Structures are given as C-alpha cells and as structure tokens.
Amino acid sequence: MAMVSTTKSTVFSALIASAAMLIPSAKSAYADAAPEQAIVGMKYLNYHDSQSGDTAQTAGMSRDRINVNALSFMGMVPIAGKWTVAATFIEDSITGASPAYHSSGFPSRTANHDASSGASGELRHAGDLTVTRYFSRGTLSLGTSYSQESDYISRGVSLNGTLSTEDKNTTLSLGTAYNSDTISLDKPAVVASKQRVAPGRKKVYSGLVGITRVLSKNDIVQLNFTYTDGQGYYSDPYKAPDVRPSHRNIYTVMTRWNHHFEDPDGTARLSYRYYSDTFGVRAHTFDAEYVQPLSNGWELTPMVRFHSQSAADFYVPVGAAELADPSTPTPPPPGAAFYSEDQRLSAFGAFSYGLKVSKDLGRSWLVDVKYEHYQQRYNWCINGHGDPGVANFNIRDIQLGISRKF
Amino acid sequence: MYRIGFRAMGSGCEIVIASTAKKEAKAIAALGIREAGRIESKYSRYLAGSIVSRINAAAADNRVECDEETCALFDYADVLYQSSGGLFDITSGVLRKAWDFSREEVPDPESLFPLLKLIGWQRVERKGSAVRLPIEGMQIDFGGIGKEYAADTVATLLHEKGIRHGYVNLAGDIRVIGPKPDGGPWTIGIRDPRNSDRMIASIPVYSGGLATSGDYERYFDKDGRRYCHIINPVTGYPVNFWRSVTVLAPLATTAGSCTTIAMLKESEGLNYLRESGMMYLAIDQYGKIYHND
Numbered sequence: 001m002a003m004v005s006t007t008k009s010t011v012f013s014a015l016i017a018s019a020a021m022l023i024p025s026a027k028s029a030y031a032d033a034a035p036e037q038a039i040v041g042m043k044y045l046n047y048h049d050s051q052s053g054d055t056a057q058t059a060g061m062s063r064d065r066i067n068v069n070a071l072s073f074m075g076m077v078p079i080a081g082k083w084t085v086a087a088t089f090i091e092d093s094i095t096g097a098s099p100a101y102h103s104s105g106f107p108s109r110t111a112n113h114d115a116s117s118g119a120s121g122e123l124r125h126a127g128d129l130t131v132t133r134y135f136s137r138g139t140l141s142l143g144t145s146y147s148q149e150s151d152y153i154s155r156g157v158s159l160n161g162t163l164s165t166e167d168k169n170t171t172l173s174l175g176t177a178y179n180s181d182t183i184s185l186d187k188p189a190v191v192a193s194k195q196r197v198a199p200g201r202k203k204v205y206s207g208l209v210g211i212t213r214v215l216s217k218n219d220i221v222q223l224n225f226t227y228t229d230g231q232g233y234y235s236d237p238y239k240a241p242d243v244r245p246s247h248r249n250i251y252t253v254m255t256r257w258n259h260h261f262e263d264p265d266g267t268a269r270l271s272y273r274y275y276s277d278t279f280g281v282r283a284h285t286f287d288a289e290y291v292q293p294l295s296n297g298w299e300l301t302p303m304v305r306f307h308s309q310s311a312a313d314f315y316v317p318v319g320a321a322e323l324a325d326p327s328t329p330t331p332p333p334p335g336a337a338f339y340s341e342d343q344r345l346s347a348f349g350a351f352s353y354g355l356k357v358s359k360d361l362g363r364s365w366l367v368d369v370k371y372e373h374y375q376q377r378y379n380w381c382i383n384g385h386g387d388p389g390v391a392n393f394n395i396r397d398i399q400l401g402i403s404r405k406f
Numbered sequence: 407m408y409r410i411g412f413r414a415m416g417s418g419c420e421i422v423i424a425s426t427a428k429k430e431a432k433a434i435a436a437l438g439i440r441e442a443g444r445i446e447s448k449y450s451r452y453l454a455g456s457i458v459s460r461i462n463a464a465a466a467d468n469r470v471e472c473d474e475e476t477c478a479l480f481d482y483a484d485v486l487y488q489s490s491g492g493l494f495d496i497t498s499g500v501l502r503k504a505w506d507f508s509r510e511e512v513p514d515p516e517s518l519f520p521l522l523k524l525i526g527w528q529r530v531e532r533k534g535s536a537v538r539l540p541i542e543g544m545q546i547d548f549g550g551i552g553k554e555y556a557a558d559t560v561a562t563l564l565h566e567k568g569i570r571h572g573y574v575n576l577a578g579d580i581r582v583i584g585p586k587p588d589g590g591p592w593t594i595g596i597r598d599p600r601n602s603d604r605m606i607a608s609i610p611v612y613s614g615g616l617a618t619s620g621d622y623e624r625y626f627d628k629d630g631r632r633y634c635h636i637i638n639p640v641t642g643y644p645v646n647f648w649r650s651v652t653v654l655a656p657l658a659t660t661a662g663s664c665t666t667i668a669m670l671k672e673s674e675g676l677n678y679l680r681e682s683g684m685m686y687l688a689i690d691q692y693g694k695i696y697h698n699d
Contacts, residue, residue, distance in 0.1 A: 191454075192454055193454055240454065241452045241453065245508075316416070317413055318413065319412070319413040319414050319415075319416075319443065319446070320412050320413060320414040320419070320439045320440070320442045320443035320446065321414065321442075321443030321444070321446045321447040321450075322443070323412070323439065323440075323443065324439060324440035324443040324444065325440075325443070325447075328443070328447045328453070329453065330413075331415075331446050331447055331450030331452050331453055331456075332416065332450075332452045333415065333416020333417070334415065334416060334549040334552075334553075335502065335507070335549065335624050335635055336416065336452075337502075337506050337507070337508045338508065339452070
C-alpha cells in the first residue's frame, strides 16, 4: 500500500499492477522474447475501508469511509513478433467520505457524499497505452497514461528499457517518467482557505535504475532504485488544517528475491522496500508471497505484507482541543509554516494478508479471485511514534479477474 | 501524585496533581485539558472560525464583535505594548511571511519593508467590544500570550475544582496550583538553551507562574548568527542578545510577557528584569548567567 498517495490512486496502482502482471514480459524477471499470443482481460475490484475506534482516545470513531467499485479492461497484442501494444482502461466509482483531519471532520451531508471530491458517486476514468519493442537482448517501452475525474486530471508519459547480458543472467533496467496533474480548487467542497479559480498544478519527474540477476535456475534477485522529484500543489484541497510544502523528493530502494522450490513447484517472492521523502516520511515495507500451482489448473497465492512509516515532519498529532471536542481540529503549532493532520502522514504500522486463487479453465481462459485485508495501527510503527489519537484503519479489497489468450 | 500528559500548542504538556484519588485526579485533569484546548482553538490563527481568524479576515473591512475574554486579552496586549515602548506588539506576527524558519533564509530588507508598514498596535481600532484592523493584510496574533494565559486559566479551573497541590505545564510554561502536599516547593528544571538534554538550573517554586523565552524554539543559524522567532517589530529582524530568559511571577501570563519583553529589549533587558521586581534567570549569547541574588 503506497503510503502518501491518495486512497484512489492506491486502488488504481493496485489494479494497474495486477493488470500488468497478465503481460508475460512482466511475469518473468528478465528480458524475454516477445509474447506470441494476444491477451484480453477484465477485472472487477471492490475496495472498502473503515476506521475503528478501539482505544479510549478514539472510542466512538468507528465508521465506514470509502467504498470503490472499479472495472478494468486490458488488452495486449503482439505485432510482427517484435512489438507489443498493451492498453488498460479503468472506470471506477467512489462513494463515502474521508476525514478532513485525523479521524474526524467528516462532511455532515451523508448519503453518497464523497468528501474527496465533493460529488456524490464520483466517477473516474483512466487509461494507459504502452508500446514495447523487443530486441534480442532487451526491450524498450514507451507508455502514456491519462486519468480524469471531476476535480483531478493526471497525464503521464514514461520510457523504460531493459538490457541483458549475452547469457541473459543479468538485466539492467532504466526508466524515466513524467506526470503532470491538474487539481481543481473551485469545487464547493474545497475548504474555504484553499478556494480559488486557478487550479493547482503538480509536475513529477521520476527515474528508475535496476539490476536483476539470475543466480541459479531457481533464484532471481533484483535491486531497484527510484528517484522522484515533484513540484507543485501537494496540499489536500479537502483537508484543513493542511498546508504542505510545494516540493517533494522521494527515494526508494527495493530488493527482491524470488526463489523457486522444485519439489512443490512453488515460487516464493520476498521483497523489502525502503522509502524516504523530503516530507520526512521514512518507511519500511516487507512483502512475502508464495505461488503454488496445483493440479487441474489451480493456483494459490497467499501473501503477507508489513509496512511501517514515520510521520511527516509537519504532521500535527491530535491535541487537547480536538480530544475535548472532535468537531474542532487540532490547531497547528504556533509559527508552523507547513502542517497537516492527514492520518496518512502520521506514523503507523500496517499489516496485510491476502489470498489469490486462480484457475486455468483450459482453452486459454484464466479466472482469478483475490482477497486482501489491511489493518493499520498507530502502535505497530517500528520506526517512529504513532499518534494514539488516530483511529485504527482497515481496508478490505476483493478482485475478480478473467482473461483469455488468443 | 498523578502526571497526566497531553498535547497542546504544538508540544507535550502535562497536568500534575497530588493528594487526590487517582480517578478524581484524572477526571479533573480532563476538564483542564479541555480548557487548554478551548483557548488554543479559540485563539488559533490557523482555524478559519476562530476569533483571531475572523478579525484578520475582516481587516480593512468590518469591525468584529469580541467577547469579554477576548476584550480582556486586548486590554492586556495594550498594557504590554505601552509598557514595552512598542516592542511587544500583537500585530507583529505578519513578519512571519518574510521569516520562514523552514527555508533558513535571511529575507531582503525590501521584503520586510511592506510588512513593517502593516505593524502597529496603536492603529488597531477598538470601539467598545468591537475591533477592526484598519489596513488590508494587517494581522493580530495571540501567540505571545495565549499559552501562558491558558496555563493560568487551567490552573484556576483546577483550583476551583478543589485541587490544592499540583501544577500545569504547557510546553514549558508553568503555573503552580499549589505546593506539594507537604508544603514543599515543586522543583522546576530550566533547560540549557544550547543542549536540550541538560538542565542549567532548577528553581523551587511554591506558587505562581514560571515562563521561559528562548532563541532555540524556532530558529536557524546562518553565517555564525542565530535567527530566532522573536522578532523586533521596529527593525523586522530577530533579537540576538539573550539565549533564554526565565521569569517567576504571580501569574504565568505575567511571567511569559516579562520574558518576551526582556528578549525584545536585548541589552536593556537586564535592567527591565531588575526593575520588574520578578525573580529571573537570563542567559546571554556567551552563555553567561544573570539572576537576582
């Protein structure tokens, strides 16, 4: 779960990542021959989150927050044995509300009101298109993406390449991406202090360097570095008090080890990611999943993940004023230039578990079902002090997918 | 003795209550925490609905009616302005726009000039209980009074609820409710302004309020000089003479105002402290300590 992204983009990246996993080139760890078969697939996702007031400080805060229903279509076509064109299209609808500060400050209008956009049953559309050229020792991909909802437009381009050694045991990956976002600030639900006609803009550049090495026929290791440089509007238009710096750099290091067990013919995928940004958030994410193919085309993939992050430098924990009266946010410290009471910028630990079951139906049809549960607690943080005033946060995620090769 | 910690004014705070049953101590402290929160919200310039935000938003426009408590704080701010020769000015917070401590940059004099023109308590229009800021962009800010005032009101409330032994500590500004149950003083440590882990002195306090102002709360160091958050409203530059000033006075509010004025008066601060008749402990830029005998 990405920590500082919005709930919506978290849902989207999960969907896109799962769609991308359908593409054979993404499944194998190193550059490969161009796929020979086309794929079309469809996924349905239901995301539901809620907060639970399980401590004396947060008692009475239990409630449902956001519900997302998303449908995605993906397709990939090989062309002339050397090219592929892949596209994804997603539509989702979001209902519910997220808090304006900490775990409180929900909009008073209830039914179907979306606090993060001010509209009810907010729709979002997104799509991306990637063209990949396969070479004997590498690949080159050019991608573009677009996503739109009533108050947010995001456009992106990316260029990614891989280059393998002669024996294909070592692969170097290089990538770069540019995103440009436009954030509407004239919607009625935007907090008064942030209302303005001109939209907020954000430009984000990122780069990736990675190396993948095949150690043995059963072991692959990978090391990736990413760097992201963003400028622009980082504050949340629907949250107050909330003023964030207009610049954020992100550094991540990701290590992965995939090990194949010959006897049960299963594959363990272990990864660790370190995240650091100029907001002051440092995060450790440990991921483990195990893929076990069974007879008759069944495959089981249980997964667990632990994430722990420190708070942003300008995160304001729940204070006396808010404890006494949750309808009043905590005033930021006197003299603070930047401040936010967004629980996603607080220190916390989160544990997820999930299970994916897929079945090859034969004749090139594949169906899968995935269930994931995420729990976030202030006192599970291993690299910072959580805020006991923030309610526990839970996510339940269900995905259904079907795909066919041609 | 029960120590009830909480967060307010952007820092860790505590209420210490002695010689009362635990359950009762907790329940009464909760009232005190609520009171601290009430004052913090009421006078926060960050909250859109607060009286301070409403007055600032109506600058060059309407008069804003104030309640009795706010009027009393304005009266007090007026006394401070007069007695400090205009150095303690609750309209000086606008200088924050030039002094952004997160960016660690010394602003150009040109950028200070338009802000200095927005400062001047004597220009604030008060008519009965109504207040109006005459110039667009002018701001008031109770940042220099609010925390100490809250320590006093919380202590008063706890006393009214029957607490006789304990103290209120709001981010280092302390108001004693009453001495220890055996009649002895509370020992309050004064931290070293250059080493937050170290105590430089400890002061026995039986009653009253103890406050400290220092150049270490929000600051940056540049080219061998420290730029702190206490800014002279006449020059537009941070003061530079004292590392910290601590004052013991009958009220935390008085103690806090004395420390701030002494910081603002710089080299004249010592005379001011001597003449105030309060107990003080001041540390200058070289680490030299001054206190009454």
